Amino acid sequence: MPDKDDDKQEEHGLTLKTRPKTQKPSMYKVLLLNDDYTPMEFVVHVLESIFKKNRQEATDIMLHVHRRGVGVCGIFTFEVAETKVAQVMDFASANEQPLQCIMEKE
Secondary structure (H helix, E strand, C coil): CCCHHHHHHHHCCCCCCCCCCCCCCCEEEEEEECCCCCCHHHHHHHHHHCCCCCHHHHHHHHHHHHHHCEEEEEEEEHHHHHHHHHHHHHHHHHCCCCCEEEEEEC
16 A cells, blocks of 8 residues: 555655747847938938827937948838838839838847
C-alpha cells in the first residue's frame, strides 16, 4: 500500500515552463529630405495629414528640414514607417511635387 507522504511529495512537484523572450521590434525613422522646389506649405500639409502633427509641430519640422536638409517626421515600426513613406511619396507624386521621404533604422 502506498505511503500518503509519497503522494504529498508528488503533489508539490514543481514544473517550470520556459517562456520565449520577446524582442521589441526594430524602429525606423521616417525622414523628409529638403529640395529647392517643394513649397513649405505643402510640406506642412504632409506633416499634418500623414503624420498627424499639429500646425506648430509641422512648421517646426518643415523649418528644420529646410535649414538642415533633412528632418525626422516620426519613429515607427518597419511596417508603419514603410506605409508612411509610401503615402508621402504617392501624395507628392499626385501633386507633382519632388518631395522625397525615406526611412532608416534607428
